[in-house]
Amino acid sequence: MNPTYILLFVFLGIPALLFGGQYLFARRLRTKKEEVLATDFSATWDAILHQNVPLVTKLPKRFRERLETNIKLFLAEVSFEGQGGVEITDEIRVTVAAQACLLTVGRENKRYPRLNNIIIYPSAFTDSPRSPNFDPDNPTYRLGESWTTGTVILAWDSAKRGAVNIHDGHNVTLHEFAHQLDQEDGVADGVPIFEHRSAFAAWADVFTREYDIQVKKATKGHRSVLDHYGATNYAEFFAVATEAFFEKPKQLKRKRPEVYKILKNYYRLDPITW
Ligand SMILES: [Zn+2]
Structure with missing residues (x-):
């Protein structure tokens, strides 16, 4: 092949392909975000907030719309995984997402850039072998964990109890998501x-x-x-x-x-x- 064509491909063709790929990816992300934002905050989700997360229903009106938007985006971006027989329902997803988003609703456009997934156990769980704290000789029972690698783990019975009771000062979901905010720079x-x-x-x-x-x-x-x-x-x-x-x-x-x-x-x- 003519060396000029090879040089042209290296200096113009490859950057064009890379840029084009990035552009398409960004466009697809934007379209997905627009789709999420265009959906209504369903009456079912609203009922879950009233039932399980009374703290959120006390939030001043000016924050309410932003909270609902952030919950929708949060649920589109973060995956949930049930362990120990837990089946992930809208009740679990919305209850957890609402409290995670409550921590960030005061600051516009603030979400959890490191967060990838949330693992839900039915009740207190022992350290996962995947946990940075795992010690096979000394397993400890936990109600929640937050990893710098972008995982939050919650015991659903405690998470629900903590969300429903808003005056006892104990809320494992708020606790673990505060850790996520702390860990955003990679250090707890x-x-x-x-x-x-x-x-x-x-x-x-x-x-x-x-x-x-x-x-x-x-x-x-x-x-x-x-x-x-x-x-x-x-x-x-x-x-x-x-x-x-x-x-x-x-x-x-x-x-x-x-x-x-x-x-x-x-x-x-x-x-x-x-
Ligand atoms: Zn802690």
């Missing part, structure tokens, strides 16, 4: 990604101080609006504080005002007013 350290870098200094300042208080309370067995499990490490402190922020906002603001304020700024939500 209690420091999520901020919209503005300037937010980091205030976060580090408040979290360091408040975590120390939590450790002291847990060590001495003192009562706390935050579960003592939050004294495990900074990542657990963030996840436990998130549960209290949404389920015990009044108590959290009264007892630990700095924690409430920093989470209010991060989530851009003010549950005390709901």
Whole structure:
């Protein structure tokens, strides 16, 4: 073949093919997103929210439409897998998605870029051999897990109970999705990604101080609006504080005002007013 043609193919043909492929892929994604957005939020899904996720029904009206849009996109992007005989139903998908999306609804266009799949067990489960925490000699029972590789695992009985009871400060779904937000930068350290870098200094300042208080309370067995499990490490402190922020906002603001304020700024939500 004429060397000129070969050079033309290398410098013009290959980039054109690559660009064309990318363009078609982006177009297909866009079409799929448009299709998802064009569908209605069904009455069945709405009934599931009312029945299982009362927290969401208290959300101010201005966030409601965005939440429904984000739930639709979330369910189109993330796959669910049942384990231990669980059959994935709309009840499971919508209950989990609604709470995951509640954490991000205050910030426009914010979703879970790392999240791929959600595994649902009927009740407490032992560590999966696929889990980064797996120890065959010492299996532990868990209600939820969140992996930096984009997997969330939930025990459905606890997840449902936690969603229905919105005042006890325990919600495993909010807890695990707070971990997902924390792990978005690849590390579980209690420091999520901020919209503005300037937010980091205030976060580090408040979290360091408040975590120390939590450790002291847990060590001495003192009562706390935050579960003592939050004294495990900074990542657990963030996840436990998130549960209290949404389920015990009044108590959290009264007892630990700095924690409430920093989470209010991060989530851009003010549950005390709901
Ligand atoms: Zn945790």
